[in-house]
Amino acid sequence: MAIAKRGLVLGATALAVAAVTVTGAGIQLSQGQAFFEESPKELVDEVWQLIERHYVDATFNQVDWEAVRQEYLQRSYSDREDAYTAIREMLDRLEDPYTRFMDPQEFRNMQIDTSGELTGVGIQISQDEETEEIVVVSPIEDTPAFEAGVRSQDVITAIDGHSTAGMDLNEAVSLIRGPVGSEVTLTIRRENRSIDYTIVRDRIEIHPVRYAYKEGPEGPIGYIRLTQFSANAAEEMEEAIAALEERDVTGYILDLRSNPGGLLFSSIDIARMWLEDGTIVSTVNRQGIIDEEAANGKALTTRPLVVLVDGGSASASEILAGALQDNERAVLVGTRTFGKGLVQSVRSLDDGSGVAVTVAKYLTPDGRDINKAGITPDVMVELSESEREALSENREAIGTEADPQYIQALDILAQEIRAARETHELDVGAVPSR
Structure with missing residues (x-):
């Protein structure tokens, strides 16, 4: 690479x-x-x-x-x-x-990780700017942390018994990481409870896109779950859309829940697969707007689209969701997103070390600064504690009738499909050839 x-x-x-x-x-x-x-x-x-x-x-x-x-x-x-x-x-x-x-x-670990050959427990963490607490942005699906039951918004209060109070983010990462097969115990505060998770570190191969052909109220639909915006995400998304278009689905549900973000170029490439025209994102530095990315007329489909988001949808997820919402390309369903609107530039130094510098913030097409504020869905659907527990314990239920947010998205998608049929738009769901 x-x-x-x-x-x-x-x-x-x-x-x-x-x-x-x-x-x-x-x-x-x-x-x-x-x-x-x-x-x-x-x-x-x-x-x-x-x-x-x-x-x-x-x-x-x-x-x-x-x-x-x-x-x-x-x-x-x-x-x-x-x-x-x-x-x-x-x-x-x-x-x-x-x-x-x-x-x-x-820095070497970071570079190895970008190749997609990962080791660890499988969580993305952040440090709250006000409380300085170590917070889980999201566990990555099919990783040890995900399997153990760690959730978005969990606060890590101790690592192997070491309190994280006053701990630097880098130090927390170093303590959590370790050799494959070794154990680490994370003490989590969730609401008013304290929970210990002993997790076995592992090597993790990540395929960020999963998709399925499903029956819906108005005909077959495509369900696509995107778990992170890694270097191979756009390629896998393109393959998923192409496969589902061949089966003539009537619409799509794109699931960005618990997607912690990733590469900027990946989010832009994927947005272009859904948007025929319009602005995707603007990045702004201290001098003003430095870059604006837009659709390039090469959308893979224009069929009705509903996007699922939640508090674990961060960063690149928010760029994609914001672009689709502001361009009225999709209906967003779920709960408010995490609220990360910052861009870092990672630079190497001559001795092999590196530094990540916050160089810009990004704005949605309508000029919304979502940092800390997040993106509010068009349709709010909260999960109860028991519903979250059930989905956490049985990931196979995600995107099924046992998933209340998915069921709501499916109902809204059916409405969008009916509306498209009434305006004769659905027959041209696949973008006309040029």
Whole structure:
């Protein structure tokens, strides 16, 4: 897999299983590494300058960034480890848990993870900006954490008995990760309960797209579940749509529930499969709009579409959902999404380490900034605690009659199909040839 010098990532989260949301830089450790071993202060200054040039907030979150530089360049550093510690301290001044430094091993792990060969427990975690608690964005389906019953919005209060109070996000990730076959115990706070999950780490092969041909009230429909926006997600989505179009489905349910996000380009590519025209997303840095992505007239279908979302739908999921909602291409059903609207650029440093810098925020086509606010569905369908428990314990029930949100989506899709028939749109569900 070709690795770019730097890459845009969505959702400012860390993965205890892997950092599939980023593209990093190749690890070529030669003269640059030797240079930084001799002059670790130069590494500190390089990171400072990256923030100075690219950070999304020109005020650096009200931090005197020039004074920070003077403070850290006045120090003496005996080795690279000293420099790494200083860099982490320096970045902490921004109070942005998503702008973070990775030592060479952490960065190497990130790069390995982008290849899709993952190890760990299978959760994406984030640090609450106000409480600094470690929060589960979403467990990834068919992973040890998912099988154990870990859920979106769970708060990790301890890892192997070590309290996470005051713990850095990177430290939490390091403690959760480990060799295949080893165990880690996560202490979870869920509402007013404390639950211990002892989970066996594993190697995880992720296929982000699953689809099924199902019967619906108005004829056969296509059900597609997208679990994350990894590098292979767009290819698998294209295959799913093509297969279902061949079977002449009348409409689609796209399930983005508990999808924690991923690669920016993946969300854009997938949006173009559903949208014939219209804006998809705008990314905005401290100078204003820097990029706007739009549909390219190559949609794979225009058949009626309903999208399922919930509190675990984050980042790239919110880009796709927001684009489909604002362009009136789909009806959104479920609960409010997570609310991650930040973009990171991951950059390599010459000693093999790397830094993720928050460089932009994204807006939906109608200009909505969903960071922290999330996206509100067109039709709100809450699950009761018992319903969530049942779906968590039996994942095969997701997307079936035992899934209340799916049932509601199916009913709404039937309404959309009937409306399309009345306006003679359904017969041209497949985009006309050009």
